[in-house]
Amino acid sequence: MTTIQAISTISAPTSKYKFALEALDRPVITADEAAALVQRHWGLQVLSAKELGSYEDRNFLVTVAAGDAAQQQQPQPQQRVLKVTNAVHSSIPGFLEAQNSLFGHLGFHGLRCPAAEPTLAHSRLIVSEQLPGGASKVRLLKFVPGDTLKASAKTPQLLRSVGRYLARLDAALVDFWHPGIRPTHDWAIERVLDAVQQFSHLLPDAAKRAAAEKVAEQFQQLVLPAAGQLRKQLIHGDANENNIIVDPASQQVAALIDWSDAMVAWLVAEVAIAAAYVLLMTMTEHQPDAAAAAAEQALTAEDAALQAAAHVVAGYHQQQPLTDQEWALLPVLMAGRLMQSTLIGTYTISREPGNAAYVMPDEQERWRCLELLLGSLPAEVAARLRAAAEDSIRHTATSSQQGQIPAAADLAMKSAQQQGGLAVHRMLPVKLLPFKLELYLARYEHLPLQLSRSSCQPLPLQQLLAMADAEMQQQWQQLELGYPPNIGSLQLRQEVSLHYPGTSAEHVLSCVPNEGIFVTMAALLSPGDVVVAMHPAYQSLLEVARSMGATVKLWSMELEPATGKPYFSLDALRALMTSDVKCMVVNLPHNPSGWLPSRQQWTDIINCAKSVNAWLFSDEIYRLLEQQPQQQRLALAVCAYPQRGISLGGLSKAFGLQGLRAGWLVCRDTALLAQAECVKSYITTTGPIVSELLAVVALRNEQQLVRRCAGIIQENLATAAAFLDRWPGMFQWAPPAAGSLCLPRLISGEAIDDFCARAAAGCGVVLLPASVYDHAAASAGQHFRLGLGRTNFKEAENSISGSSSSSCSSSSCSSSSVSGAAFSAGPGAHQLQVVIEGTGAVAAESAVKTTAAAAAAAAAAAAATAAAAAASAGQHFRLGLGRTNFKGSLEMLEQWLLSQQLQQQLRQHSTTG
Incomplete structure (x- = not known):
């Protein structure tokens, strides 16, 4: 019995697979x-x-x-x-x-x-x-503009980018499903055996039919027994040289087209299919270098083809590490796809001979590739492929450190010169007002509980380094602390451009995010220009434009009458967009409200800018932190409005890497970007090379880092909701649609600045009043900014809950006398238990306002003052002033109930005493 006959009894137990292509x-x-x-x-x-x-x-x-x-x-x-x-x-x-x-x-x-x-x-x-x-x-x-991989120069860098792009693609596909996805089809990788069984008789000679039998035998003996252990998900399944689109400027993969063969399959099949087609393409196109041939050092076509395939696998492995089992099966799957393609192609040509030039223009080279993959034991081929891939990764690290970087700044300069040369930008003497937000936070920097921080919990350096692939690990170990290019390293700019479809490295300027605002406004604006900007906003987004002599018209936040929910009116925006507007400035998701327009509203906002041919500067620093990403995530401004869109991004918020100070501007107008770079030359000149390298690591691990920050926000949002909803007479709020911030409103009657100052003094919690945004109280509705991205959020909420619930007017407390109270300090004086007895309420109020450092002393003094304890049972509560562990919403609810009882007794005491 031949292998082909055996397949019909083993792999098709009930019926023969019906190939759709037959009809x-x-x-x-x-x-x-x-x-x-x-x-x-x-x-x-x-x-x-x-x-x-x-x-x-x-x-x-x-x-x-x-x-x-x-x-x-x-x-x-x-x-x-x-x-x-x-x-x-x-x-x-x-x-x-x-x-x-x-x-x-x-x-x-x-x-x-x-x-x-x-x-x-x-x-x-x-x-x-x-x-x-x-x-x-x-x-x-x-x-999708660009060149096919087939029409591009197949450098090792480009081939590695093929693998890296596929790995990034597969990471995005892991959570996608649609009922229209076919469970199997003619080109599904598991159909290799069916193709051999049904079409191998069309092969013209016995040697080729024997090769088909050998492919089937290896598939039967090695792949099928391991099938249950292999990772499986939706993949593209047809990453051939005609479906891979390359950006000609950056020489990096820009897109993958033709999704008709998308399938749920073994994950390793994605890179195996791509490597198989690159193997075939290289075998077909190989031309030995003349000088190398003369020195007898030229690679054979077989060696060059295997090396090219290894570059693809190396790029994939850097992003999506392969298991030992997957490495071992790679050459078997590669041979399977080439044989499957050859057999289906042979059948297709038999039905439509006129399409032969497209279907199989490289028949001879296919058999040479199969001979290469089948000529040795699969384990030996796998070992060669893996060694070549690891060598590719090592060479990547070496070349990145040797400064082999095209002059990207020269590309931008050349583009600007083609448009008439760089204009000498005449700026007014820059006179900036004090930065209210930063000064306010600096005033309270020493306090432990920063409840208004906009960034997420910082990631420890070692955790980020642990995410680095082999290429970046080696670069980190060999890093020399020199100057990177002013525009940013090519490696970083290429990595950024992968996240902005339709752009390349020449469209990216590396910068600190706040610096990006400054250099853009300085490059773009002149005295007399008109800007429309969202308000409230981070002060740089408004003040820098004003300092350049521009008039800034405010697109102001409004509140829904019934709920107090913040929103921005598109009708108000349209009224502001007069013909003299040069630039619209948006910050989405919005800081500080967390507002996010719908996708249709975002299209309308962009159309407002287009209607007057205005630039659109979009601060997208909080992007990726949407509550419902699949429904809410907006198109990037530079992609949705390529003519005049400018996107500002960075790692401070969604990645939890604010200490890197890594960000970027993305703009397809290279003349404007070159002017921004010129301004940058007068500020930082170059960024820190350490941050640029670590930023590449972060971008390659975007999903993992964003998932971490989003998880912290989700947990803290639930805590915030429970806390704010328990105080309906004090706070009004609406959950944010996105970002790490929300903007509750104080409705107790107390001035918001006074409330925030009292919270800082009384319990060490820093809240940010909306007044620092020049958000006047008359229109602000007494808002304050609440940050949701830190892991000690519950601790801070716990502290302010205790402070708010136990406060009384200073006059009534100070005029009362202490007749009795008992206190006990918890472990480390970080927990305080209060027992109110008789007229000991003043001692309790005093203790609640005492900081953690003085808690033990206050408790001892109060205990000495308590002369006579009442016989009736006391009422207890625990006030956490410095704990890092919190037992969740139930404990908070319990504490709130006890706090309410304490507040009631304090009020009774101040009335009767």
């Missing part, structure tokens, strides 16, 4: 007919339509006239891709809907996708057309 015909439609579809359904003027290659569908690159001349001074033709899906796949319920949903999911993870455009009439993303051969579903997709 699949590509749609019949010409380029002219495709252009007519675009005109009819999307209302676009088509300038040209050109068919692209495809296995099973019809794809057309369509050039259309720009539809909105107001958005561009010189409208340029735009490109789209019309995808006409074959009738078989068109009939599968949810098949295309799943892809459209997936595009949205990946977009919110900062990954560029060919998103579908809605039709003109009914805003549908999918339309159905009756064509010869059946009904086909049609979509018009955004064109």
Whole structure:
């Protein structure tokens, strides 16, 4: 019995797998007919339509006239891709809907996708057309600019970026699901055995059929027994050289297209498939270097191909470490995909010979690749591949430290010069008002409980270093403390650009986030310019523009009458956006309210800027901290408004890495970015090289770091809700939609500045009054800022709860006499138990206002004063003044009830005494 015969009895126990391609015909439609579809359904003027290659569908690159001349001074033709899906796949319920949903999911993870455009009439993303051969579903997709991997120079850096991009992609796919995702299909990796069984008879000679049997044998003996232990999730499943899009400026992967083969499969199959296609591509294109050949040092095509595949695996392993078992199976899976592709390609050509040039232009090299993978034992091939990958990682670290960096600043300068040269920017003498917020916090810096901090709990350095991949670990060990480039290291800027679809390293300027505000305003604004800005806001967003001589019109926060919930009116914004506005400044998610517009509102905000051709400066420092990321996360300004959008980002808030002072500006206008860099040269010149390296580590571990901070916020938000809701007569509030801040309102009648000062003096809790934002009391409604990102939030809440509940007027307390009270100090004088007896309420009030350091002494003095204890039972409460462990909401609720009883007795005493 041959291996192929054995497969039919072992891997297909009940029935033969039915390949859909056996009944699949590509749609019949010409380029002219495709252009007519675009005109009819999307209302676009088509300038040209050109068919692209495809296995099973019809794809057309369509050039259309720009539809909105107001958005561009010189409208340029735009490109789209019309995808006409074959009738078989068109009939599968949810098949295309799943892809459209997936595009949205990946977009919110900062990954560029060919998103579908809605039709003109009914805003549908999918339309159905009756064509010869059946009904086909049609979509018009955004064109993703760039070069294919096939058309790019395959440097080791680019090939590693392929692996890293796939790893980042898979990290984003892990939590996505849609009922339209097919459980299996013709190209699913587990269908290798079925392809061998059903199509190997089409191979022209016995040697090739024997190779197919060997692939099946290895798959049967090595992959299937391990299948239950392999990680499994949704993957792209077809990262070939035509589907990988490369940004020509940065020479990094920009996007992955063609999602028709997305499948739930073994995770290692993602990188195995990509490595297999890179192996084949390199084998096909290999041309030995003449000088190396003369010195007899040139790599053979086989060695070069294996090394290229290893670069891809190295990049993936740096981001998504492979297990030993996955390393061992890589060459088997690579051979499986190449054989699967060859067999399906052979069958497809037998049905449609005219498509052979697209389906299999490299048949000879396929068999050379299979000979390479099958010519040794799988363990030996795996060892060679792994050694080459580890060598690739080592070379990455070495080259990064040797300064092999293109002059990115020169690219920006060149772009600016092409636009008429850099203007000499004339700034007014910078006269800035005192920074109220920072001065207020500095005044109370010594107090232990900072309840208004905007950043999340700082991450210890060792924890961040533990997240570093092998490349970054080696760079850290070999780091020399020199100057990085003024614009920022190429490595950091490339890493940042991966998070901003459609941008490259030349669009990124590394800076401290607050510095980014300053250099942008200085580069952009001149005396007499008009700016519209959200208010309240971080003072830099308003004051720097004013210092440049600009007039700042405030888009002011409003409150819903019934709930007091903060919001910003779009009608008010539209009224402010006059034709003389040069720049709109937004901070979303909003500091300090946590307000976030809906996606439609965000589109309307952007359109307000577009309507007057204004710049849009978007402070996105709190982005990634949405309460419901999949529903709430907004498009990045530089991506949604590429002509004039400016995005400010950094690691201070969502990453918990404020001590790095690492941030960046992203803008596709390289002339403006070059001017901002010029201003930066007069301030910091260069950033700290240590921070730039650690920032790369952080960005490669974005999900883990953001998840940590979001978890702290969620826990503290529940604590805040319980605390604030227990005091309906003192506080009014609405939960924030995003960010690490909220803005409760004091409604007790006491002035907010007095309340915050009393909290700081009485229990060491620092609250930030809205007055530091110039948010006047008449309109502010007595707001204060509450920070949700620190792990001692419950401790601080506990302290202020005790202070608030036990306070009384100073005149009534000071005029009372002490006749009796008993106190006992808890461990370390950090817990204080109070027993009120008779007229001992003054001693209790005094003790509640005492700091932790003086608690023991106050307790002893009060105990000596208590001359006669009443026979009736006392009422107890525990006031935590410095604990780091808190037992949760139940204990807080219990303490609040006891505090209420204490407050009632204090009031009775002040009335009768």
